[in-house]
Structure formats: C-alpha cells, structure tokens
Amino acid sequence: MPCGPFERTLAIALGANLDDPGATLAAVRPLLAAELVAWAGTSPLRAPEAGLQLHWSPLFRTAPVGGPPGQPPYLNAVLLVHHSPLPATAPAAHATWPAAEELLRRLQRLEAAFGRERSVHWGPRTLDLDLLWCGRQVCCTATLTLPHPRLRERAFVLAPLAALDPLLIPPGGAVTAAELLAAALLCGAEPPPLALAGVPGWPDTAPVAADGHTGSPKRAVHGPLAAP
Numbered sequence: 001m002p003c004g005p006f007e008r009t010l011a012i013a014l015g016a017n018l019d020d021p022g023a024t025l026a027a028v029r030p031l032l033a034a035e036l037v038a039w040a041g042t043s044p045l046r047a048p049e050a051g052l053q054l055h056w057s058p059l060f061r062t063a064p065v066g067g068p069p070g071q072p073p074y075l076n077a078v079l080l081v082h083h084s085p086l087p088a089t090a091p092a093a094h095a096t097w098p099a100a101e102e103l104l105r106r107l108q109r110l111e112a113a114f115g116r117e118r119s120v121h122w123g124p125r126t127l128d129l130d131l132l133w134c135g136r137q138v139c140c141t142a143t144l145t146l147p148h149p150r151l152r153e154r155a156f157v158l159a160p161l162a163a164l165d166p167l168l169i170p171p172g173g174a175v176t177a178a179e180l181l182a183a184a185l186l187c188g189a190e191p192p193p194l195a196l197a198g199v200p201g202w203p204d205t206a207p208v209a210a211d212g213h214t215g216s217p218k219r220a221v222h223g224p225l226a227a228p
Helices: 021-040 100-113 155-164 177-186
Strands: 009-016 052-056 059-062 074-083 128-134 194-196
Touching (some): 009 021, 009 155, 021 074, 021 100, 059 155, 074 155, 100 128, 155 177
Antiparallel strands (some): 052 074
16 A cells, blocks of 8 residues: 655554443544544645545554553554645645644544543553654654654554555654564564454545545455564
C-alpha cells in the first residue's frame, strides 16, 4: 500500500486495554476521521483540493510494555493518513499539514471523551492515541515529540505499520517497517503481536477516503506475526 511522498503522510497509533477495547477502537474510528478532516481544513489546502485517504491497519493483540504488572493485553492499530498532491496554485513553500500541536489537542480530547486517565505512567488505559509523525514536522516540547521517539522500537506499532506496507520507511532512518519489526522481535523484548481478523466494526481490507468510500481491496495479515 504505497502512500506517496512522505511529506503527504501522517500516522496515528491507537491502543486500548480497559473496558471493551474492540468496541472502543471501533467507536473512535469515525470520530477520529472527523477530527482529521476538521483539522486539515484549518489549512488553506482545503478539501476537495487536498482530500484525505485513511488507511486502517488490522487490529493486533499485544502484550503490555512497561508500566505496572498485571495489565490486560492491548488491542493496537495504526491509522496512516495520506492526502492528495497540493494544487498547482499552492505556494511551493507552503506546509503540507497544519500544526501538529493542534492535532494533538484534538486527539487528547477524544481520549478524554472515552475516559482516559493519566494517573499512572504507562498504565492501563481506555484509549491511547499517539501521533507518530506528521509529514516532515519536527518538534520536541513538554507535550509532543515528533517523530515519536520510540516509533522504530515498538513491535505494537511496527506490526500494524508493516501490515499496511512492509516497505514503508518510518522517519528517522532508511530501514523498512518490516525490517524494524523483525529486529524488535529478535531482541525478545515483546512477544509477537497477534493480528486479528473479522473484528466487528473494524474493516481493514481497503483504504477509506475521508468521505467513507473505500478504495481497492487489500489482503489483511492474519495469525501470529513472527520475525521473518
């Protein structure tokens, strides 16, 4: 699922391990899509000239990493967002995406709406939405670091990315998502994520435009994801 020039993509990791994670992630999908459309619309590059296409990975069941012991397993996924080329009339130096900090605020409001509490570092959560990268934006503040500093290390992020496109190269290097996943699993810090099929409310077999229309079908990854 090649997604075009890197500066026209962003990625968001989704996770949950409290209440009913599958229902939570299914429920947040349309809300997250709406927030992305609203946020992208704050740029002069407005739809339909800069239409968004949403690529949802399969859901993966993963073991908790860090935090207090005894947590239930997580459900994780990644949303990869791509927008169409800039119109010919756009200034050459214009930013591809609006400011990432505003998107972060929207993500945090969604987390709060689903009961997210931040009382324990890396503790269990009803919903986690992490901005992994946003085009070529780079920042390091008290609330946001881009690209995400652990993006290239975490199997629960790399497995969904590799399922979307094994040849995708995350920011920060020249190694593909599939190769990074193999290295992460080889070190043994995390068990192999388990890709789930047929989860109600979670279609993952075709890219979805922001208006809800699907693109060409894609074979989903099923079964245990082991290092190649």
